[in-house]
Amino acid sequence: MGGPLRRVIIFRLKPVDADPKNPSTKLGRLLRDSPNIVDALPLERNETEKSFVNLNGESYEAERPEAGLVKGFADYLTGKGHESCRHRMLPPGESRPLFTDLYSTQLGLLVEAKGSVTRESVRMAIGQLADYGRFVDHAARAILLPSKPRKDLLDLAQSQGCVVIWPGGKAYGSTEANLIT
Known part of the structure:
Protein backbone atom coordinates (compact mmCIF):
# COMPACT_ATOMS: atom_id res chain seq x y z
CA MET A 1 0.00 0.00 0.00
CA GLY A 2 1.10 3.48 -0.73
CA GLY A 3 3.53 2.29 -3.45
CA PRO A 4 3.55 3.26 -7.09
CA LEU A 5 0.57 2.38 -9.23
CA ARG A 6 1.00 -0.73 -11.35
CA ARG A 7 -0.43 -1.71 -14.67
CA VAL A 8 -2.02 -5.11 -14.84
CA ILE A 9 -2.63 -7.20 -17.91
CA ILE A 10 -5.56 -9.59 -17.64
CA PHE A 11 -5.64 -12.62 -19.90
CA ARG A 12 -9.09 -14.09 -20.34
CA LEU A 13 -8.30 -17.72 -21.01
CA LYS A 14 -10.69 -20.12 -22.66
CA PRO A 15 -10.50 -23.86 -22.14
CA VAL A 16 -8.94 -25.65 -25.11
CA ASP A 17 -11.13 -28.72 -24.71
CA ALA A 18 -14.42 -26.78 -25.02
CA ASP A 19 -16.29 -26.68 -28.32
CA PRO A 20 -16.38 -23.21 -29.89
CA LYS A 21 -19.74 -21.46 -29.83
CA ASN A 22 -21.67 -21.04 -33.05
CA PRO A 23 -21.35 -17.55 -34.58
CA SER A 24 -24.10 -15.22 -33.43
CA THR A 25 -23.89 -12.70 -36.29
CA LYS A 26 -25.02 -13.03 -39.89
CA LEU A 27 -21.45 -12.36 -41.14
CA GLY A 28 -20.04 -14.93 -38.74
CA ARG A 29 -22.47 -17.59 -39.97
CA LEU A 30 -21.76 -16.69 -43.60
CA LEU A 31 -18.01 -16.99 -43.07
CA ARG A 32 -18.37 -20.26 -41.19
CA ASP A 33 -20.40 -21.79 -44.01
CA SER A 34 -18.51 -20.30 -46.98
CA PRO A 35 -16.30 -22.56 -49.04
CA ASN A 36 -12.74 -21.65 -49.98
CA ASN A 46 -3.09 1.60 -60.99
CA GLU A 47 -1.15 4.01 -63.13
CA THR A 48 0.08 5.86 -60.07
CA GLU A 49 2.43 4.69 -57.37
CA LYS A 50 0.98 7.12 -54.82
CA SER A 51 -2.50 7.50 -53.43
CA PHE A 52 -4.17 9.41 -50.64
CA VAL A 53 -5.37 7.46 -47.62
CA ASN A 54 -7.75 8.72 -44.97
CA LEU A 55 -7.23 6.88 -41.69
CA ASN A 56 -9.04 7.98 -38.55
CA GLY A 57 -9.71 11.42 -40.00
CA GLU A 58 -6.07 12.01 -40.95
CA SER A 59 -5.19 12.11 -44.62
CA TYR A 60 -1.73 11.16 -45.87
CA GLU A 61 -0.05 10.08 -49.06
CA ALA A 62 0.84 6.37 -49.31
CA GLU A 63 3.41 5.06 -51.73
CA ARG A 64 2.94 1.83 -53.67
CA PRO A 65 6.20 1.34 -55.57
CA GLU A 66 5.29 -2.26 -56.35
CA ALA A 67 2.40 -1.11 -58.58
CA GLY A 68 4.78 0.18 -61.25
CA LEU A 69 6.96 -2.89 -60.84
CA VAL A 70 4.01 -5.24 -61.44
CA LYS A 71 2.81 -3.23 -64.44
CA GLY A 72 6.27 -3.26 -66.02
CA PHE A 73 6.70 -7.00 -65.52
CA ALA A 74 3.19 -7.76 -66.81
CA ASP A 75 3.89 -5.67 -69.92
CA TYR A 76 7.16 -7.57 -70.40
CA LEU A 77 5.36 -10.91 -70.12
CA THR A 78 2.67 -9.74 -72.55
CA GLY A 79 5.42 -8.88 -75.04
CA LYS A 80 6.67 -12.46 -74.68
CA GLY A 81 3.16 -13.81 -75.42
CA HIS A 82 2.20 -14.63 -71.82
CA GLU A 83 -1.11 -13.66 -70.25
CA SER A 84 -1.19 -12.33 -66.70
CA PRO A 92 -12.58 -20.28 -44.87
CA GLY A 93 -13.24 -18.16 -41.80
CA GLU A 94 -11.71 -14.97 -43.23
CA SER A 95 -13.80 -11.84 -43.64
CA ARG A 96 -11.49 -10.12 -46.12
CA PRO A 97 -10.01 -11.60 -49.29
CA LEU A 98 -6.34 -11.99 -50.11
CA PHE A 99 -5.00 -10.80 -53.48
CA THR A 100 -1.97 -11.97 -55.41
CA ASP A 101 0.07 -9.36 -57.26
CA LEU A 102 0.49 -11.27 -60.51
CA TYR A 103 0.01 -14.73 -61.95
CA SER A 104 1.35 -15.75 -65.37
CA THR A 105 -1.10 -18.28 -66.75
CA GLN A 106 1.14 -20.05 -69.28
CA LEU A 107 4.18 -20.12 -66.97
CA GLY A 108 2.20 -21.08 -63.85
CA LEU A 109 4.20 -18.33 -62.15
CA LEU A 110 2.84 -16.92 -58.88
CA VAL A 111 4.48 -13.53 -58.23
CA GLU A 112 4.63 -11.30 -55.17
CA ALA A 113 6.14 -7.85 -55.75
CA LYS A 114 7.94 -5.76 -53.16
CA SER A 121 10.47 -7.33 -47.81
CA VAL A 122 11.92 -10.65 -48.94
CA ARG A 123 10.73 -12.41 -45.78
CA MET A 124 7.23 -10.93 -46.18
CA ALA A 125 7.09 -12.02 -49.83
CA ILE A 126 8.15 -15.58 -48.93
CA GLY A 127 5.36 -15.79 -46.36
CA GLN A 128 2.75 -14.35 -48.70
CA LEU A 129 3.75 -16.74 -51.49
CA ALA A 130 3.56 -19.68 -49.07
CA ASP A 131 0.04 -18.60 -48.08
CA TYR A 132 -1.19 -17.90 -51.64
CA GLY A 133 0.41 -21.08 -52.94
CA ARG A 134 -2.00 -23.13 -50.83
CA PHE A 135 -4.91 -21.79 -52.88
CA VAL A 136 -3.55 -21.13 -56.39
CA ASP A 137 -2.10 -23.94 -58.52
CA HIS A 138 1.37 -22.90 -59.63
CA ALA A 139 4.57 -24.31 -61.11
CA ALA A 140 6.85 -21.69 -59.54
CA ARG A 141 6.75 -18.91 -56.94
CA ALA A 142 8.66 -15.69 -57.58
CA ILE A 143 9.53 -12.50 -55.73
CA LEU A 144 9.65 -9.43 -57.98
CA LEU A 145 12.03 -6.76 -56.66
CA PRO A 146 13.15 -3.36 -57.99
CA SER A 147 16.80 -4.47 -58.22
CA LYS A 148 18.95 -7.54 -57.68
CA PRO A 149 19.27 -8.21 -53.95
CA ARG A 150 22.47 -9.21 -52.17
CA LYS A 151 23.54 -12.86 -52.22
CA ASP A 152 22.27 -13.63 -48.71
CA LEU A 153 18.71 -12.65 -49.68
CA LEU A 154 18.94 -14.60 -52.94
CA ASP A 155 20.02 -17.63 -50.88
CA LEU A 156 17.13 -17.09 -48.45
CA ALA A 157 14.59 -17.00 -51.27
CA CYS A 162 11.25 -18.94 -54.49
CA VAL A 163 12.74 -17.48 -57.66
CA VAL A 164 13.82 -13.83 -57.52
CA ILE A 165 13.14 -11.54 -60.51
CA TRP A 166 14.35 -7.94 -61.02
CA PRO A 167 14.32 -5.44 -63.92
CA GLY A 168 17.52 -4.99 -65.88
CA GLY A 169 17.27 -2.58 -68.78
CA LYS A 170 14.63 -3.78 -71.26
CA ALA A 171 14.62 -7.33 -69.88
CA TYR A 172 14.48 -8.98 -66.47
CA GLY A 173 17.11 -10.83 -64.49
CA SER A 174 16.20 -13.94 -62.55
CA THR A 175 17.72 -16.59 -60.34
CA GLU A 176 16.07 -19.12 -62.69
CA ALA A 177 17.69 -18.46 -66.06
CA ASN A 178 15.06 -19.97 -68.38
CA LEU A 179 11.95 -19.04 -66.41
CA ILE A 180 10.88 -15.84 -68.20
CA THR A 181 12.67 -15.94 -71.57
Whole structure:
Protein backbone atom coordinates (compact mmCIF):
# COMPACT_ATOMS: atom_id res chain seq x y z
CA MET A 1 0.00 0.00 0.00
CA GLY A 2 1.10 3.48 -0.73
CA GLY A 3 3.53 2.29 -3.45
CA PRO A 4 3.55 3.26 -7.09
CA LEU A 5 0.57 2.38 -9.23
CA ARG A 6 1.00 -0.73 -11.35
CA ARG A 7 -0.43 -1.71 -14.67
CA VAL A 8 -2.02 -5.11 -14.84
CA ILE A 9 -2.63 -7.20 -17.91
CA ILE A 10 -5.56 -9.59 -17.64
CA PHE A 11 -5.64 -12.62 -19.90
CA ARG A 12 -9.09 -14.09 -20.34
CA LEU A 13 -8.30 -17.72 -21.01
CA LYS A 14 -10.69 -20.12 -22.66
CA PRO A 15 -10.50 -23.86 -22.14
CA VAL A 16 -8.94 -25.65 -25.11
CA ASP A 17 -11.13 -28.72 -24.71
CA ALA A 18 -14.42 -26.78 -25.02
CA ASP A 19 -16.29 -26.68 -28.32
CA PRO A 20 -16.38 -23.21 -29.89
CA LYS A 21 -19.74 -21.46 -29.83
CA ASN A 22 -21.67 -21.04 -33.05
CA PRO A 23 -21.35 -17.55 -34.58
CA SER A 24 -24.10 -15.22 -33.43
CA THR A 25 -23.89 -12.70 -36.29
CA LYS A 26 -25.02 -13.03 -39.89
CA LEU A 27 -21.45 -12.36 -41.14
CA GLY A 28 -20.04 -14.93 -38.74
CA ARG A 29 -22.47 -17.59 -39.97
CA LEU A 30 -21.76 -16.69 -43.60
CA LEU A 31 -18.01 -16.99 -43.07
CA ARG A 32 -18.37 -20.26 -41.19
CA ASP A 33 -20.40 -21.79 -44.01
CA SER A 34 -18.51 -20.30 -46.98
CA PRO A 35 -16.30 -22.56 -49.04
CA ASN A 36 -12.74 -21.65 -49.98
CA ILE A 37 -13.22 -19.18 -52.83
CA VAL A 38 -10.53 -18.50 -55.44
CA ASP A 39 -11.10 -16.58 -58.64
CA ALA A 40 -8.95 -14.97 -61.32
CA LEU A 41 -9.21 -11.21 -61.90
CA PRO A 42 -7.63 -8.77 -64.34
CA LEU A 43 -4.44 -7.17 -63.09
CA GLU A 44 -4.81 -4.10 -60.94
CA ARG A 45 -4.17 -1.19 -63.30
CA ASN A 46 -3.09 1.60 -60.99
CA GLU A 47 -1.15 4.01 -63.13
CA THR A 48 0.08 5.86 -60.07
CA GLU A 49 2.43 4.69 -57.37
CA LYS A 50 0.98 7.12 -54.82
CA SER A 51 -2.50 7.50 -53.43
CA PHE A 52 -4.17 9.41 -50.64
CA VAL A 53 -5.37 7.46 -47.62
CA ASN A 54 -7.75 8.72 -44.97
CA LEU A 55 -7.23 6.88 -41.69
CA ASN A 56 -9.04 7.98 -38.55
CA GLY A 57 -9.71 11.42 -40.00
CA GLU A 58 -6.07 12.01 -40.95
CA SER A 59 -5.19 12.11 -44.62
CA TYR A 60 -1.73 11.16 -45.87
CA GLU A 61 -0.05 10.08 -49.06
CA ALA A 62 0.84 6.37 -49.31
CA GLU A 63 3.41 5.06 -51.73
CA ARG A 64 2.94 1.83 -53.67
CA PRO A 65 6.20 1.34 -55.57
CA GLU A 66 5.29 -2.26 -56.35
CA ALA A 67 2.40 -1.11 -58.58
CA GLY A 68 4.78 0.18 -61.25
CA LEU A 69 6.96 -2.89 -60.84
CA VAL A 70 4.01 -5.24 -61.44
CA LYS A 71 2.81 -3.23 -64.44
CA GLY A 72 6.27 -3.26 -66.02
CA PHE A 73 6.70 -7.00 -65.52
CA ALA A 74 3.19 -7.76 -66.81
CA ASP A 75 3.89 -5.67 -69.92
CA TYR A 76 7.16 -7.57 -70.40
CA LEU A 77 5.36 -10.91 -70.12
CA THR A 78 2.67 -9.74 -72.55
CA GLY A 79 5.42 -8.88 -75.04
CA LYS A 80 6.67 -12.46 -74.68
CA GLY A 81 3.16 -13.81 -75.42
CA HIS A 82 2.20 -14.63 -71.82
CA GLU A 83 -1.11 -13.66 -70.25
CA SER A 84 -1.19 -12.33 -66.70
CA CYS A 85 -3.89 -11.97 -64.10
CA ARG A 86 -4.16 -11.92 -60.34
CA HIS A 87 -6.19 -14.01 -57.93
CA ARG A 88 -8.60 -13.19 -55.15
CA MET A 89 -8.85 -15.78 -52.40
CA LEU A 90 -11.25 -15.96 -49.50
CA PRO A 91 -9.99 -18.68 -47.17
CA PRO A 92 -12.58 -20.28 -44.87
CA GLY A 93 -13.24 -18.16 -41.80
CA GLU A 94 -11.71 -14.97 -43.23
CA SER A 95 -13.80 -11.84 -43.64
CA ARG A 96 -11.49 -10.12 -46.12
CA PRO A 97 -10.01 -11.60 -49.29
CA LEU A 98 -6.34 -11.99 -50.11
CA PHE A 99 -5.00 -10.80 -53.48
CA THR A 100 -1.97 -11.97 -55.41
CA ASP A 101 0.07 -9.36 -57.26
CA LEU A 102 0.49 -11.27 -60.51
CA TYR A 103 0.01 -14.73 -61.95
CA SER A 104 1.35 -15.75 -65.37
CA THR A 105 -1.10 -18.28 -66.75
CA GLN A 106 1.14 -20.05 -69.28
CA LEU A 107 4.18 -20.12 -66.97
CA GLY A 108 2.20 -21.08 -63.85
CA LEU A 109 4.20 -18.33 -62.15
CA LEU A 110 2.84 -16.92 -58.88
CA VAL A 111 4.48 -13.53 -58.23
CA GLU A 112 4.63 -11.30 -55.17
CA ALA A 113 6.14 -7.85 -55.75
CA LYS A 114 7.94 -5.76 -53.16
CA GLY A 115 8.99 -2.14 -53.59
CA SER A 116 12.28 -2.46 -51.73
CA VAL A 117 15.18 -4.89 -51.53
CA THR A 118 15.29 -5.39 -47.77
CA ARG A 119 15.34 -8.52 -45.65
CA GLU A 120 11.91 -7.61 -44.29
CA SER A 121 10.47 -7.33 -47.81
CA VAL A 122 11.92 -10.65 -48.94
CA ARG A 123 10.73 -12.41 -45.78
CA MET A 124 7.23 -10.93 -46.18
CA ALA A 125 7.09 -12.02 -49.83
CA ILE A 126 8.15 -15.58 -48.93
CA GLY A 127 5.36 -15.79 -46.36
CA GLN A 128 2.75 -14.35 -48.70
CA LEU A 129 3.75 -16.74 -51.49
CA ALA A 130 3.56 -19.68 -49.07
CA ASP A 131 0.04 -18.60 -48.08
CA TYR A 132 -1.19 -17.90 -51.64
CA GLY A 133 0.41 -21.08 -52.94
CA ARG A 134 -2.00 -23.13 -50.83
CA PHE A 135 -4.91 -21.79 -52.88
CA VAL A 136 -3.55 -21.13 -56.39
CA ASP A 137 -2.10 -23.94 -58.52
CA HIS A 138 1.37 -22.90 -59.63
CA ALA A 139 4.57 -24.31 -61.11
CA ALA A 140 6.85 -21.69 -59.54
CA ARG A 141 6.75 -18.91 -56.94
CA ALA A 142 8.66 -15.69 -57.58
CA ILE A 143 9.53 -12.50 -55.73
CA LEU A 144 9.65 -9.43 -57.98
CA LEU A 145 12.03 -6.76 -56.66
CA PRO A 146 13.15 -3.36 -57.99
CA SER A 147 16.80 -4.47 -58.22
CA LYS A 148 18.95 -7.54 -57.68
CA PRO A 149 19.27 -8.21 -53.95
CA ARG A 150 22.47 -9.21 -52.17
CA LYS A 151 23.54 -12.86 -52.22
CA ASP A 152 22.27 -13.63 -48.71
CA LEU A 153 18.71 -12.65 -49.68
CA LEU A 154 18.94 -14.60 -52.94
CA ASP A 155 20.02 -17.63 -50.88
CA LEU A 156 17.13 -17.09 -48.45
CA ALA A 157 14.59 -17.00 -51.27
CA GLN A 158 16.09 -20.06 -52.94
CA SER A 159 16.05 -22.00 -49.64
CA GLN A 160 12.27 -21.46 -49.55
CA GLY A 161 11.71 -22.48 -53.16
CA CYS A 162 11.25 -18.94 -54.49
CA VAL A 163 12.74 -17.48 -57.66
CA VAL A 164 13.82 -13.83 -57.52
CA ILE A 165 13.14 -11.54 -60.51
CA TRP A 166 14.35 -7.94 -61.02
CA PRO A 167 14.32 -5.44 -63.92
CA GLY A 168 17.52 -4.99 -65.88
CA GLY A 169 17.27 -2.58 -68.78
CA LYS A 170 14.63 -3.78 -71.26
CA ALA A 171 14.62 -7.33 -69.88
CA TYR A 172 14.48 -8.98 -66.47
CA GLY A 173 17.11 -10.83 -64.49
CA SER A 174 16.20 -13.94 -62.55
CA THR A 175 17.72 -16.59 -60.34
CA GLU A 176 16.07 -19.12 -62.69
CA ALA A 177 17.69 -18.46 -66.06
CA ASN A 178 15.06 -19.97 -68.38
CA LEU A 179 11.95 -19.04 -66.41
CA ILE A 180 10.88 -15.84 -68.20
CA THR A 181 12.67 -15.94 -71.57
